[in-house]
Amino acid sequence: xxxxSISFIFLLFCSLGYAQEKAMEVPSExxxxxVYKTAYGLRLGADISKPILASFNGNYTGFExxxxxRINKKIYIAAEIGFEEKTSVEEYSNSTSKGNYIRVGxxxxxxxxxxxxxxxxxxxxRYGLGIFDQTLNSYTPNVNSLYFPSESxxxxxxxxxxxxxxTEFIVGIKVETLRNLFVSTSISYKIVxxxxxxxxxKTLFAxxxxxxxxxxxxxxxxxxxxxxxxxxKK
Amino acid sequence: MILCTAILSGCEKDDFCTKDPVTPKLxxxxxxxxxxxxxxxxxxxxxxxxxxxxIPTYRxxxxxxxAIPLNTxxxxxxxxxxxxxxxxxxxxxxxxxxxxQYTPEEEFVSRSCGFRIIFNNVRFSxxxxxxxxxxxxxxxxIDHQNTAHVQIFH
Numbered sequence: 001x002x003x004x005s006i007s008f009i010f011l012l013f014c015s016l017g018y019a020q021e022k023a024m025e026v027p028s029e030x031x032x033x034x035v036y037k038t039a040y041g042l043r044l045g046a047d048i049s050k051p052i053l054a055s056f057n058g059n060y061t062g063f064e065x066x067x068x069x070r071i072n073k074k075i076y077i078a079a080e081i082g083f084e085e086k087t088s089v090e091e092y093s094n095s096t097s098k099g100n101y102i103r104v105g106x107x108x109x110x111x112x113x114x115x116x117x118x119x120x121x122x123x124x125x126r127y128g129l130g131i132f133d134q135t136l137n138s139y140t141p142n143v144n145s146l147y148f149p150s151e152s153x154x155x156x157x158x159x160x161x162x163x164x165x166x167t168e169f170i171v172g173i174k175v176e177t178l179r180n181l182f183v184s185t186s187i188s189y190k191i192v193x194x195x196x197x198x199x200x201x202k203t204l205f206a207x208x209x210x211x212x213x214x215x216x217x218x219x220x221x222x223x224x225x226x227x228x229x230x231x232x233k234k
Numbered sequence: 235m236i237l238c239t240a241i242l243s244g245c246e247k248d249d250f251c252t253k254d255p256v257t258p259k260l261x262x263x264x265x266x267x268x269x270x271x272x273x274x275x276x277x278x279x280x281x282x283x284x285x286x287x288x289i290p291t292y293r294x295x296x297x298x299x300x301a302i303p304l305n306t307x308x309x310x311x312x313x314x315x316x317x318x319x320x321x322x323x324x325x326x327x328x329x330x331x332x333x334x335q336y337t338p339e340e341e342f343v344s345r346s347c348g349f350r351i352i353f354n355n356v357r358f359s360x361x362x363x364x365x366x367x368x369x370x371x372x373x374x375x376i377d378h379q380n381t382a383h384v385q386i387f388h
Binding site for chain 2: 088090091092093139140141142143144145147148150151200201202204214
């Protein structure tokens with residue numbers, strides 16, 4: 001949690017620094033025009049929180065590429081593709097989910113930029129699809145009895161070709177730290193639309209969705225660095 | 235943002251197993267053999283499985299209902315039930331043997347509760363001793379613990 005707060009503060013400072021720099025420089029550049037143009041194009045990047053998380057957590061690996069394309073002043077088409085592998089260690093079971101996912105949707109920038117700045121406070125929606133395998137590595141029958149205790153059973157039962165469909169609601173911020181280089185952080189709330197469960201077991205983690213809570217909901221966190229390939233200025 | 239992060243981390247381990255019991259125990263109720271609708275307590279009842287110590291909660295107690303675990307790693311559990319209706323002297327102990335045979339089946343419950351065991355094709359048999367009669371005679375399934383599985387008449 002502290003790590004996230006520090007990132008957030010860091011982002012704030014970046015944005016402040018940038019704001020001042022731009023405010024001084026812009027009037028001399030475009031003094032004849034009242035219309036400040038901003039770049040339109042394809043923005044490509046990666047989620048750097050996942051490799052960092054993987055380096056601290058031996059039960060997790062993940063990688064995600066992100067892209068968005070600006071279609072008008074406020075709206076961006078956005079997509080993420082990625083891979084995740086996670087071992088869920090529970091009191092009575094140990095299972096591993098791994099697979100690929102894609103999320104597609106829109107971001108809406110609710111922030112009114114000064115001059116030609118290009119920062120965002122955005123909300124977004126996504127449709128997500130994950131295709132994955134889940135392996136039940138081992139389990140201990142919950143017999144709640146010390147008189148006849150149960151022992152851990154090595155199972156190694158894999159169910160392949162499982163799918164999960166979900167929707168996401170996202171809020172986040174994006175800051176242009178260097179020209180065309182953006183740092184973004186966002187959180188998301190996810191709701192399962194449909195998920196395959198292994199026979200006589202349950203999908204505990206779906207790649208792209210994360211941990212599936214009892215109510216069929218989940219949370220996500222992204223910290224991305226992306227680069228804008230500008231096509232045009234409007 | 236900080237609030238959301240707090241919510242996020244707070245939700246990590248939210249679902250504890252609140253189901254109790256997960257794996258059902260065998261419930262026995264004791265009735266009067268002469269008046270079969272009437273519950274009858276067992277005097278100085280002790281229960282132990284073959285080759286094991288007495289179950290701590292059932293050591294010389296007067297009860298009309300008991301819940302005892304079945305061995306989930308085998309297909310048979312043999313219980314010895316000792317009563318002493320007279321004076322508590324060792325010589326007047328009466329011991330019955332109740333044999334329970336079954337097919338255990340694993341059933342997934344939830345993330346936090348894991349897998350439970352239910353018992354199919356359950357068959358009971360008893361030697362002739364202080365247990366005069368018991369029901370049910372046919373096969374049954376033990377997948378809950380809400381009502382008695384076996385009525386014992388003595």
